[in-house]
Amino acid sequence: MYIVRNLLVQVGLSEKEGQVTGSRERRLMVLGEGVYTVAEVARILRPTMTSRKVHYWLKKGILGDPVRPGSPGRPALLSFEQLLMARTVQHLRDNLQFSLQRIAPSIEILSSFVFGRLFDEEWYMLRFFETDRGTIGVTDGLNHSIEVDTGQFVMPEVLPELEAFLNKTRQDWERHEVDIEGFPHLVSNAGIVGGSPTIRETRIETAFVAYLARDLSTEDLRNLYPYVEKEALLEAVRFESWGREKFAA
């Protein structure tokens, strides 16, 4: 599905009637879909994600082709699906504890199988299982399955957790929104301000709140956004100053 969508976007066609009209040039994004730089993907998927990892997975082809390849002075752009892919690869990698020799080939095989089903119009309930040979298998319930050798012993309780993670990823894909770990009031919604991190249930960007907080008190911010919880505003500022923590609650 994501490949089809990327193709549509690259040739300037829209899945949504009436959204792209009257121009012959190539379109990178249809209104309602998010686009992300590599740095923004890393920031949204903090604290374990880094730009370096995303670049590496892009280079290996695990995340598919970027919406726009990077070039000097022009960052590579990724889709919302690719943001979810990066998060999934990270999760599989962390939880299946691959041996160093097995990581790259196993992740490539696993992600190819999983992504083909995770982002399809039809939902496949993916199940993980352990084989007699000690490898890990994934099945889509339609007699399609693959096996990968992690090169390590995998704790049995990890497998249902992975299934739950994939279910959650599917839900995130359907609602076009990811939570930002450690910041319960913040999200990136692909359909809001192009995916820029915002306060949940609003169009208020974390970057804008942090910008205002340089000159406004917390009370001023609350007056400006009376329908937003104080903690959400503080989280926005903390998220933007992550690593500096200069804003005292």
Add this chain to the structure above:
Amino acid sequence: MKVILDEQLDPRSATVLNVIEDRHGCTFVSLRDLAPPKTQDIEIPNICKRFDAVALVTADVKDFGAKAVYFEALLTAGVSVITLRPQKRASVLEAQTALLLSWSREVANALRDASSPVLIRVNNSGISTRSLEELVEQASSSGTP
């Protein structure tokens, strides 16, 4: 000519700007008065159409990197975009309103003169206007606009 202020901008700015409506000829209205919070980007063109608005004023305080592409998508959907970017350290809300107030005639003229949706960037030095075609051309030739 109606112009919508995005949810995150201070709705009081609309009130202030409308006091001198006869000078610039625009009626400013906050998105908060037109739609519930969390309005989806895809709903913006229809809201503009329903309320006869031609542009959305939004913040552009940080190089999100992908923002230019987002603005392009709004223009493609038929909505002009006005971004406010005060110089560093002039970041209070009053400064943002003052920015729009200072250049309201120029912004209104640019909107009136445009034959198709445009991106209007406003900063302390003035305004710059780009059509969709110019944005796409700029983005494909060098860095982001």
